[in-house]
Amino acid sequence: MAAVPIEDRGLLARLWGNQETRSVIVQIATMAIVFALLALVLRNVAINLEAIGKEFSFDFLTAPAAYDITFSPFIDYTSRDTHFTAAAVGILNTLLVAVCGIAAASVLGVTMGILRLSRNWLVNRIVYVFLEFTRNVPVLLHILLVHGIVVTTLPPPRRAIDLGGTAFVSNRGFFAPSPVFEEGSGIVAAVFVIAVVAALAFRRWAKRVQVETGKIYSVFWICTAIIGGATAVAFLALGAPLSWDLPALKGFNFQGGLALRPEFLALWLALSYYTACFIAEIVRAGILAVSHGQTEAAYALGLRPNRNLQLVVLPQALRIIVPPLVSQYLNLTKNSSLAIAIGYMDIVATIGGISLMQTGKEMETMLIVLGVYLVFSLLISAFMNWFNRSIRYKER
Amino acid sequence: MKATIHNALALTLMLALASVARAGTLEDVQARGVLNCVVSTGVAGFAYPDDAGEWHGFDVDFCRATAAAVLGDPKAIKAVTSTGKTRFTLLNAGEGDVLWRNTTITFSRDVGVKLRFHGVNYYDGQGFMVPKALGVSSAKELDGASVCIQTGTTTELNLADYFHSNGMKYEAVTIETNDEARQNYLAGRCDVYTTDASGLAATRSTFTNPDDHVVLPEIISKEPLGPATRHGDDQWSDIVTWVLNATVTAEEKGVTSANVDEMRSSSKDPEVLRLLGAEGNQGAELGLEADWAYNIIKSVGNYGEIFERNIGVNTPIGLARGLNALWTDGGLQYSPPFR
Ligand SMILES: N[C@@H](CCC(=O)N[C@@H](CS)C(=O)NCC(=O)O)C(=O)O
Numbered sequence: 001m002a003a004v005p006i007e008d009r010g011l012l013a014r015l016w017g018n019q020e021t022r023s024v025i026v027q028i029a030t031m032a033i034v035f036a037l038l039a040l041v042l043r044n045v046a047i048n049l050e051a052i053g054k055e056f057s058f059d060f061l062t063a064p065a066a067y068d069i070t071f072s073p074f075i076d077y078t079s080r081d082t083h084f085t086a087a088a089v090g091i092l093n094t095l096l097v098a099v100c101g102i103a104a105a106s107v108l109g110v111t112m113g114i115l116r117l118s119r120n121w122l123v124n125r126i127v128y129v130f131l132e133f134t135r136n137v138p139v140l141l142h143i144l145l146v147h148g149i150v151v152t153t154l155p156p157p158r159r160a161i162d163l164g165g166t167a168f169v170s171n172r173g174f175f176a177p178s179p180v181f182e183e184g185s186g187i188v189a190a191v192f193v194i195a196v197v198a199a200l201a202f203r204r205w206a207k208r209v210q211v212e213t214g215k216i217y218s219v220f221w222i223c224t225a226i227i228g229g230a231t232a233v234a235f236l237a238l239g240a241p242l243s244w245d246l247p248a249l250k251g252f253n254f255q256g257g258l259a260l261r262p263e264f265l266a267l268w269l270a271l272s273y274y275t276a277c278f279i280a281e282i283v284r285a286g287i288l289a290v291s292h293g294q295t296e297a298a299y300a301l302g303l304r305p306n307r308n309l310q311l312v313v314l315p316q317a318l319r320i321i322v323p324p325l326v327s328q329y330l331n332l333t334k335n336s337s338l339a340i341a342i343g344y345m346d347i348v349a350t351i352g353g354i355s356l357m358q359t360g361k362e363m364e365t366m367l368i369v370l371g372v373y374l375v376f377s378l379l380i381s382a383f384m385n386w387f388n389r390s391i392r393y394k395e396r
Numbered sequence: 397m398k399a400t401i402h403n404a405l406a407l408t409l410m411l412a413l414a415s416v417a418r419a420g421t422l423e424d425v426q427a428r429g430v431l432n433c434v435v436s437t438g439v440a441g442f443a444y445p446d447d448a449g450e451w452h453g454f455d456v457d458f459c460r461a462t463a464a465a466v467l468g469d470p471k472a473i474k475a476v477t478s479t480g481k482t483r484f485t486l487l488n489a490g491e492g493d494v495l496w497r498n499t500t501i502t503f504s505r506d507v508g509v510k511l512r513f514h515g516v517n518y519y520d521g522q523g524f525m526v527p528k529a530l531g532v533s534s535a536k537e538l539d540g541a542s543v544c545i546q547t548g549t550t551t552e553l554n555l556a557d558y559f560h561s562n563g564m565k566y567e568a569v570t571i572e573t574n575d576e577a578r579q580n581y582l583a584g585r586c587d588v589y590t591t592d593a594s595g596l597a598a599t600r601s602t603f604t605n606p607d608d609h610v611v612l613p614e615i616i617s618k619e620p621l622g623p624a625t626r627h628g629d630d631q632w633s634d635i636v637t638w639v640l641n642a643t644v645t646a647e648e649k650g651v652t653s654a655n656v657d658e659m660r661s662s663s664k665d666p667e668v669l670r671l672l673g674a675e676g677n678q679g680a681e682l683g684l685e686a687d688w689a690y691n692i693i694k695s696v697g698n699y700g701e702i703f704e705r706n707i708g709v710n711t712p713i714g715l716a717r718g719l720n721a722l723w724t725d726g727g728l729q730y731s732p733p734f735r
Binding site: 051052053054066067068069070078079080151152156171172250251252253255262263340341343345349353354356357358359360362 | 504508583
């Protein structure tokens with residue numbers, strides 16, 4: 001094609017010829033297509049709902065849900081409450097298992113990641129085999145497996161394993177005494193908070209002393225002593241304002257105390273150890289990525305292996321570990337939607353399951369479920385981004 | 397079992413993207429050559445696949461009856477399995493043409509979920525099953541018990557109401573399918589299994605020691621189970637309604653799979669002749685062949701035959717006709733006339 005001088009072409013062709021305007025045009029076109037598709041989907045929804053005679057409305061949220069949710073640790077829920085409350089119960093249950101799962105998975109994952117690097121051949125291999133087995137079996141099967149083990153191998157309530165008459169293990173769950181706070185326990189709690197603040201202040205002071213003079217205090221033990229000591233003194237001085245509600249077998253089941261039900265237990269454990277296996281590999285990779293020269297330098301300065309790990313390797317490894325960790329946390333949260341397989345009443349089982357079914361509001365309930373997961377994911381990402389920024393190399 | 401959230405999402409997306417079949421279900425089915433029936437994931441006697449993957453059971457036979465009427469072939473069916481929770485979405489999203497799945501007719505399903513119901517193929521009620529060893533003889537003694545229920549059913553609503561109104565508490569163990577409920581019940585995760593009494597009998601029949609379990613005397617609800625279709629296709633609704641009526645009328649008139657040929661050629665009863673297409677043009681009015689009902693009776697049998705073959709007293713399920721006897725025998729099965 002013979003080259004036509006740019007100024008001789010039409011306006012559009014000239015705009016297209018310019019790389020900057022071209023990219024703007026492409027973006028506008030893409031947006032137009034996306035919105036057109038979206039409009040098409042919405043139109044389709046409207047037409048389809050109309051065809052089966054349904055209207056789009058969230059009014060059902062204020063009607064009584066009429067079903068029971070036994071596992072509701074935060075809200076006193078009955079079947080007379082609304083679908084909205086049922087959704088709230090589900091959201092809190094999802095949140096509970098996600099938070100507990102993330103905590104357990106992190107601890108377990110870091111531990112396994114470090115053990116994977118152990119020079120002890122046996123430890124190293126055992127962890128390796130566990131990781132490989134776990135990661136290659138779908139998480140749903142792990143959930144069903146743990147639930148199956150709890151439900152089929154543990155004894156029924158009447159023959160529950162008795163741990164000193166205060167705690168019981170059965171296939172209906174683990175039952176432990178729950179604390180009952182009596183008058184004066186508020187003061188103990190206040191003393192505890194003050195002690196924590198004091199311990200934090202001590203830690204800052206100790207750090208400054210270390211920087212200035214090189215003197216090292218065993219901060220961990222001293223902090224533990226401050227917090228533990230002050231709280232214990234306050235507790236005893238106020239006449240131990242705490243009693244225990246013991247679980248007891250009444251009729252069919254244990255009543256009272258704190259109950260860890262098989263459904264929560266199975267979901268929590270399975271999600272935790274499954275995700276922990278991925279975290280372990282991330283941690284291992286992160287540690288290995290810190291140049292060995294760093295460790296050698298630390299040893300040359302006389303640091304012991306533990307201190308080296310704590311002060312030199314982990315802080316550097318953390319910068320590599322955190323970004324992929326976020327996606328593991330997100331995975332765990334989303335995988336918690338498998339709850340329904342064993343009847344844990346999360347957001348999918350409540351509003352996205354029973355409410356959906358009982359009201360026939362598929363669109364509305366699914367939008368709520370999607371929205372909730374979206375918000376959870378964005379919150380986790382935002383928090384981890386903040387954390388990631390806070391551990392970045394600080395230019396000094 | 398698949399990841400349910402993905403299931404539910406996929407179904408919702410289907411509502412968004414596909415265009416739901418509206419009128420013309422009959423044409424669709426005939427063009428496809430196969431009838432898609434929404435059935436359960438498996439309940440002994442009602443809907444279950446054999447080793448070869450062929451489906452059998454009381455509900456499946458009604459699906460076959462529909463296929464016989466519409467396609468002339470009782471084998472031309474596809475079973476679309478559904479849990480209590482997914483069944484209506486599957487139907488409304490067009491995955492199934494008709495639902496035959498232990499489904500109770502209720503106000504909210506008819507009016508809120510926008511289903512069309514077409515009569516009752518099994519009059520049922522909700523019951524409780526407990527291990528004999530528990531020593532319980534009445535549902536009123538169940539305060540504090542753990543109860544296995546299937547999610548997305550009328551069962552969980554009735555249960556909540558029953559315990560609430562009797563001032564009793566319970567631990568709800570909410571489970572997705574009958575099979576999982578059965579496993580949890582046998583493992584002792586719950587003291588009680590509650591569902592439709594027919595479902596209890598069916599489930600009990602699959603136990604190694606059925607006699608170790610009792611069904612308590614209380615029936616706490618009315619569960620009229622029947623077929624359902626989508627709103628908006630009157631012709632298709634009429635067909636499903638009259639398929640069910642044809643099986644009942646046939647029993648009322650003594651027409652069976654064994655004597656249907658003879659009846660068609662030599663019956664003196666004009667209603668029988670109309671039913672079997674020997675007289676009048678009812679088939680054409682429905683948009684079907686003249687022998688549509690003949691095909692049903694010939695291949696699947698009348699209501700009584702379907703009942704006795706799948707769930708009757710001589711089967712492991714062992715259900716008596718009870719409420720499902722013909723009205724002339726003191727039951728509730730009663731077909732409007734073919735006139
Ligand atoms: N009739 C009730 C309950 C129906 C129901 O789910 N019954 C169980 C037990 S008979 C069942 O069919 N389960 C089959 C399955 O899990 O797929 C309803 O319509 O909600």
